[in-house]
Amino acid sequence: xxxxxxxEYALRILIFMAKNQNELFHTKExxxxxxxxxxxxxxxxxxxxxxxxxxxxxxxxxxxxxKKDSGEISIKDILIIxxxxxxxxxxxxxxxxSEKNKCAMHETWMESKNSISHTFSKTTIKELALxxxxxx
Numbered sequence: 001x002x003x004x005x006x007x008e009y010a011l012r013i014l015i016f017m018a019k020n021q022n023e024l025f026h027t028k029e030x031x032x033x034x035x036x037x038x039x040x041x042x043x044x045x046x047x048x049x050x051x052x053x054x055x056x057x058x059x060x061x062x063x064x065x066x067k068k069d070s071g072e073i074s075i076k077d078i079l080i081i082x083x084x085x086x087x088x089x090x091x092x093x094x095x096x097x098s099e100k101n102k103c104a105m106h107e108t109w110m111e112s113k114n115s116i117s118h119t120f121s122k123t124t125i126k127e128l129a130l131x132x133x134x135x136x
Contacts, residue, residue: 007082009036010044011075011128014053015136018070018129024063034136051081070126079120 003011012034017025027045031038045064048054055067066073079085090097090105091113097103128134 003079004082004084006040006044007078007084009034009041010048010078010082011125012036012136013041013044014048014066014070014073014078014125015129015134017054017064017066018125019134019136021066021070024057024061024065026063030064047081053077053081070129071124073125074121075123075125075128076117076120078125 013030013036016030016034017023027042028038030036031041034041036044045054045056049056049064052067053073054064056062056064076085088096088098090103091109092103092105094103097106129136
């Protein structure tokens with residue numbers, strides 16, 4: 001499974017912020033540290049702000065901070081916000097795949113797909129930020 005770039009960046013931004021939960025970050029700092037285009041990052045920040053995961057404060061002492069505790073934000077939450085779930089997308093690339101329209105891999109893939117979905121639902125940004133293998 002491959003996440004789209006916007007989702008990957010959103011996860012990286014949130015993990016970076018979760019490492020210092022109550023800190024106020026400047027968007028330029030995050031952009032430079034994570035090597036994400038500033039313009040692209042501001043679009044992601046807007047999505048995260050509109051979905052009440054971060055707070056954006058304007059002005060001289062402005063910046064962004066997490067609105068929710070990072071332990072309350074799951075990977076699945078980010079996938080939903082970034083419209084990156086692809087629950088009905090066929091693993092073989094044959095369009096939509098469902099109980100009514102099954103591909104040759106449908107039954108085999110469902111167990112793995114459900115396991116991945118469960119993992120995304122239970123894994124939080126906080127867990128990722130605390131993981132010593134985190135590259136961020």
